[in-house]
Amino acid sequence: MTKFLEILHFEFVQRALISGIFIAVCCAVLGVFLVLRRYSLIGDGLAHVSFAGVGLGLMLGIYPLYVVVVLALLSSWLILHLSENSEIHGDAAIGLVSSVGVAGGVLLASVGEGFNVDLFSYLFGDILTVGKAETYAAILLSLIVMMVVYLFYHELFVLSYDEEYAHTLGIQTKRLSRVLLILTAITVVLGIRIVGTMLVSSLIIFPAVTALQLAESFGKVILTAAIIALISVVLGLCISIIADLPAGASIVMLNFAGFVIAFGIKRIVKG
Amino acid sequence: MSINVIEVTDLSVRYQQNPVLENISFSVYAGDYVAIAGTNGCGKTTLIKTILGLSQDYSGTIKLFGEKIESFSEHRRIGYLPQTSYLSRQGFPATVREIVACGLLSIKKFPKRTEKKDIASVDRVLSMLKIERLKDKLIGRLSGGEKQRVLLARALVSEPELLILDEPTTSLDPSARNDFYETVSELNKQINVTVLMVSHDSATVGKYASKLLYLNRQIVFYGSFQEFCISNEMSRYFGKFEQHLICRQHNGNNNDKIS
Numbered sequence: 001m002t003k004f005l006e007i008l009h010f011e012f013v014q015r016a017l018i019s020g021i022f023i024a025v026c027c028a029v030l031g032v033f034l035v036l037r038r039y040s041l042i043g044d045g046l047a048h049v050s051f052a053g054v055g056l057g058l059m060l061g062i063y064p065l066y067v068v069v070v071l072a073l074l075s076s077w078l079i080l081h082l083s084e085n086s087e088i089h090g091d092a093a094i095g096l097v098s099s100v101g102v103a104g105g106v107l108l109a110s111v112g113e114g115f116n117v118d119l120f121s122y123l124f125g126d127i128l129t130v131g132k133a134e135t136y137a138a139i140l141l142s143l144i145v146m147m148v149v150y151l152f153y154h155e156l157f158v159l160s161y162d163e164e165y166a167h168t169l170g171i172q173t174k175r176l177s178r179v180l181l182i183l184t185a186i187t188v189v190l191g192i193r194i195v196g197t198m199l200v201s202s203l204i205i206f207p208a209v210t211a212l213q214l215a216e217s218f219g220k221v222i223l224t225a226a227i228i229a230l231i232s233v234v235l236g237l238c239i240s241i242i243a244d245l246p247a248g249a250s251i252v253m254l255n256f257a258g259f260v261i262a263f264g265i266k267r268i269v270k271g
Numbered sequence: 272m273s274i275n276v277i278e279v280t281d282l283s284v285r286y287q288q289n290p291v292l293e294n295i296s297f298s299v300y301a302g303d304y305v306a307i308a309g310t311n312g313c314g315k316t317t318l319i320k321t322i323l324g325l326s327q328d329y330s331g332t333i334k335l336f337g338e339k340i341e342s343f344s345e346h347r348r349i350g351y352l353p354q355t356s357y358l359s360r361q362g363f364p365a366t367v368r369e370i371v372a373c374g375l376l377s378i379k380k381f382p383k384r385t386e387k388k389d390i391a392s393v394d395r396v397l398s399m400l401k402i403e404r405l406k407d408k409l410i411g412r413l414s415g416g417e418k419q420r421v422l423l424a425r426a427l428v429s430e431p432e433l434l435i436l437d438e439p440t441t442s443l444d445p446s447a448r449n450d451f452y453e454t455v456s457e458l459n460k461q462i463n464v465t466v467l468m469v470s471h472d473s474a475t476v477g478k479y480a481s482k483l484l485y486l487n488r489q490i491v492f493y494g495s496f497q498e499f500c501i502s503n504e505m506s507r508y509f510g511k512f513e514q515h516l517i518c519r520q521h522n523g524n525n526n527d528k529i530s
Contacts, residue, residue, distance in 0.1 A: 036363065154383045158373045161363055165353055168323050169377040170346035215364030215409070 028207035028229035043201030049101030055108030125196030195248030206255035273300035282331035306480035350426030416447030
């Protein structure tokens with residue numbers, strides 16, 4: 001622990017902590033709405049597309065996350081468009097977009113052998129290399145996401161429970177679904193720097209599913225998910241520094257441990 | 272002269288090129304209690320979803336409170352109870368209060384926030400439906416009958432003038448079903464809420480409704496139960512015995528109320 005406190009004085013660790021907390025809390029809050037709307041795997045899908053985006057960015061010599069933002073936004077629009085305007089269900093639409101993303105990434109990796117090392121560093125992320133600009137971007141975008149969720153909280157709640165009913169209340173359900181996916185795409189892109197494209201969906205799914213085990217009300221689920229995300233990032237980073245383990249994987253495994261505990265508590269308390 | 276709450280003219284609805292409803296025209300007036308009946312796939316749910324603006328692929332005109340559905344904005348005047356099964360959204364982590372408060376979103380302006388008076392409105396409607404004790408329970412842990420009452424409370428909390436119910440008694444046992452019909456009937460009679468209810472249960476709903484709309488892609492019959500009882504067309508659809516049974520239920524219930 002002393003080692004962690006000592007290392008906490010380093011700017012790169014402070015940046016990792018701050019950006020990690022902001023992004024993980026964002027992922028967790030959005031995750032509650034996505035899990036309840038059965039869009040849990042959208043993070044996975046968008047992350048896979050991001051893999052191709054990173055490859056494309058490296059090949060074209062553009063900062064990869066710029067390309068990833070554009071690709072992720074386009075993909076989220078495509079997923080929603082396919083599931084709303086055709087016979088393709090949401091999960092299948094995510095699967096289609098996701099596999100094209102992975103295939104595109106692999107093709108780009110095989111073509112551009114020179115940047116393979118960089119590309120694979122995005123697969124598992126590296127929170128400790130987050131720069132100043134990225135930290136500011138993470139804070140700013142996270143605040144925007146949280147503000148939108150705060151302003152549309154009730155609309156997002158009813159949309160998650162019953163979309164058709166939400167429409168009869170005069171809520172612009174299609175527009176709101178798009179807003180939710182745009183926010184998710186932005187958050188996923190930010191999450192890639194923490195845990196990488198392979199694990200970013202865990203930041204969306206785990207805190208939400210864990211909080212759902214302990215739920216007593218919708219408001220408390222959101223709050224619990226945010227707290228779980230915060231604890232997992234702080235503890236995960238702490239463990240990774242002390243034990244010299246990869247930060248992203250440590251955060252994910254802590255989330256898993258949290259889920260197992262919550263699941264056990266639910267079984268014991270609620271029977 | 273009663274207010275024209277719903278006015279449907281020459282409505283035709285298609286689903287994937289196939290006609291689901293054809294040339295539907297009817298009006299519902301303030302205080303009416305209309306039961307929509309018909310066999311599976313006859314277009315009952317499609318009809319009410321189109322009236323609510325949930326289906327876009329239609330021709331004809333729909334007016335709610337005199338305003339065309341495309342420009343209708345007074346959603347607070349309508350309470351809707353969708354068709355749900357007992358198992359649907361079983362694990363949803365919301366309390367009864369949170370679910371019922373959703374019904375108030377139609378009267379709120381951006382940004383929509385819950386105030387103290389909203390909680391009071393929610394508690395009042397829960398108390399009116401005698402389910403106040405459920406207010407802090409999770410919706411997923413309720414029985415089918417309790418859940419339907421909660422969703423009815425959600426439909427009523429904005430004090431709507433029109434209540435649209437889609438097969439609200441599907442997952443209820445006979446006793447809960449009768450309780451539910453009684454509750455809706457009281458709302459119709461005591462506070463003059465107009466009711467449009469889809470039901471498979473023609474015999475039971477006939478006990479409470481004032482009019483019957485029988486669908487089979489087109490309107491086969493629309494009128495009062497007195498007219499239903501002497502309709503030869505309905506005799507052919509229901510058979511004389513079933514028609515007689517429905518009429519007896521309706522007349523019996525009304526005679527009970529008179530006496």
